[in-house]
Amino acid sequence: MKKTTKPTLDKKLIAAVLLIVLGEGLHWATELFAGEGNSDFSDFASGLLLGLAVGMKVVGIVLLVVRIVRGSGKAEGAEDQSSGTGRPE
Numbered sequence: 001m002k003k004t005t006k007p008t009l010d011k012k013l014i015a016a017v018l019l020i021v022l023g024e025g026l027h028w029a030t031e032l033f034a035g036e037g038n039s040d041f042s043d044f045a046s047g048l049l050l051g052l053a054v055g056m057k058v059v060g061i062v063l064l065v066v067r068i069v070r071g072s073g074k075a076e077g078a079e080d081q082s083s084g085t086g087r088p089e
Helices: 011-034 040-070
Strands: none
Touching (some): 011 040
């Protein structure tokens, strides 16, 4: 019988998508909680949230681009049988 393996998602791909989604969530939270407050703390908090959101989205996009450009590097279902150091023996 033929053994079938499920394709596994790369950790970098998962991290990239997760960072983009979390960045979008922070951006949405910035818009939701900014409100009409004009205090110094309100400006600081909205700026901090917006900066974190943009930073997370940029890092996620960079990780996604690197993952796409480099490719998976392995055939689907193939496992690296090396010693785990990343160097050829």
